[in-house]
Amino acid sequence: MKTETVARSSTQTVVAALVTAITVLVIGYISAQIEGATKGYLVDLSGTPGVAIEKRYPFELQLALLLIGIAAIAAYRRVSGSRASRVAVVSVLGLAVVAAGLAFMPAQSTIPNLFSLSAVYGGVSPFTLALLAGVVFDMVPLQRQDPPLK
């Protein structure tokens, strides 16, 4: 029974880390496309500008980011009961932010593929930083004092 609980907990931790990484990649992909649309191009599968377009503000991509935020917070709430999962989420987000920060300038001239582009843009995105800030804050134990019942 105990072994089963431990196995379920470690699976949840791995899934939490994996979902966090995928979330960062999707945020990065959307951020790159938003930048492209406002500057007048679409990013193709090679991670480079593939088609020039009329400059526009992509409201639909902003909406997609908002939905990802909602989904990410909802998913986090489901796994946040386990300390290991919370640590995994914070670690993946932190690692993504630091790695992207280090790789951002060199990657500007030599983006090898869409995966790297998404990872770099995801890591440096203010949206990811906001998620990281929220999750870090959530790890701080709060002592609540409920008012006594009358």
Next chain:
Amino acid sequence: MNPQLHGTKGLLVKRASKLAVGGSIPLVALLLGISPSLAQPITPLDNSSLVPSVTEPQSEADKAVLASLHKDLNDTLDTSTVRLLAEDANGKYAVALTKSGNEVCIISQVKNELQVTGTSCARKEKFAQDGVSIGLQGTSLSAGNSVTYLFPLGVDATPLKGQSKSAQGQLNGKGAAHVIVQTATNPLPDKAELKRDNSSVSFKFQKLHVAER
């Protein structure tokens, strides 16, 4: 708190979370899918769609331009892409890509004893939007200050060429249709909207001002 109420609330929160996660993913995929179709395309950013001359074989005239370039430019430019586009009595106007292949460069070379050469590069996506231009000024220039503009393939520069037929009429070469040279004798309008062949998005020409000497 009533444990039954707490249980019902917990169930509702759980369902809302499931809905938020399960509902958001297909919606995000849908939004990502429709996003490109909401954009108005201008042109693909491959070489043959922007500057087809760089994909053609290098001629002797192209090699002559390459040979006259300062060796420092060889570090920046992909020398195999240097192509002479046009020339007139005052200079030669060529194109090249950078070594990364991400930028289109215009090369403006003045025909005088100093062989003053100017280059200016723009990333392909910027080039597709605005073209690329280079301004040359100095007392050694026989034609005075000049600005050379290179437009991407498909931009109809006829209205600008019509501004001064006498000066532009002298511009010869396989890429002359995409090159405009602005001199004191060939003034251009400050702004102009040019048609594109395969896009409804117009090309917004903006004149580059250089100080008069």
